[in-house]
Amino acid sequence: MATRHLYVARHGSADAFGTLTDVGHRQSELLGDRLAALPVDAVWHSPLPRAVRCAEIVGGRLPGVPVREAAELVDHVPHVPEEMPAEWAGFFDGYDPAEAAEGARLAAALAGRFARPAETESHEVLITHAYQVAWLVRHALDAPPARWLGLNCGNAALTAIDFHDRAAPAVLLYNDMGHLPPDLRWTGFGPRIRP
Template identity: 70%
Template sequence: MATRHLYLARHGAADAFGNLTDAGHRQAALLGRRLAGVPVDAVWHSPLPRAVASATELARSLPDVPVAEAAELVDHVPYIPDTTEMPREWAGFFDGYDDAEAASGQRLAEALVDRFAKAADTDTYEVLVTHAFQIAWLVRHALGAPPYRWLGLHSANTALTIIEYATGLPPTLVMFNDMSHLPPDLRWTGFPDSGRRLVDRP
């Protein structure tokens, strides 16, 4: 039975222009060291600069592993729920999205699942450096949750999520948003403050 192991990581911390900060480079380097013991076959990354730089940085710890762009990993809103599918407080998040943008996002989300969310012919280990929404979408898909449930699944910068796809079996969510490779001062960046108030206390 072949298993496809996906190691999903959000890019490192970035500035307002989408470029990695010094902290983001450190985060990506530490993630690379953590993955150095994994028999990685390929590193795929979003086309956006913060993901490209993160993949390049972590790949320093993975010599001879190919690093390539995957357009399906680009940052996008994968699904816009209607008003019956979400709390009223979330509705404002989608202000300004028109039908064309919603359709484009849904096509990208479907392409992401079609390319990566399935078993392979042989055991494979792939690292996907992408964005918070794409990780949330793949986790939602693995759990068989309704489309709107990508909302509320947050990933910190360079946090690690692992999903396994084995032939003939449902997907397995092995780990979600794990930051054990990061020191406390580099954890929880890019994550809502409300979700970390009682975490990593001294």
């Protein structure tokens, strides 16, 4: 086994219908430019249109790198806590046991496919959604399942995680927006003070 280097990003900003906005398009271009200096082997994306388009744009900045769909990257709630934090109760209102079980199944499939060392050294880009980025970070840190809650992720922000053969995973970057100018950062969050 060898190290799998994952570069995980939430798709660019999208409208209410799931289509990348002009801002999302530019964020995706800048993300691709940042990743162009790396030895990327593949770009994987969620099947949802906003992630597909973001991956196409990123892939366009990485000549010769295949861009492929990975169903495990689809947007879903990965874990519904048994003891609900009061501030999250409204968010989970209406989730039934079947939906929670399906979310757990998808989360296990995501981790099983990507959150492990590779057969050979690999550098893979994952274009996915905020909850999946949070779940992969939680998994890499071996944190309790409910710790994915509150790990916000900006559009086109970069998270880098290495999965080693004989060592614990290493979270190298989380939610890094250094490639984005200030006016393109923090999309996807509610109103708040921004550092």
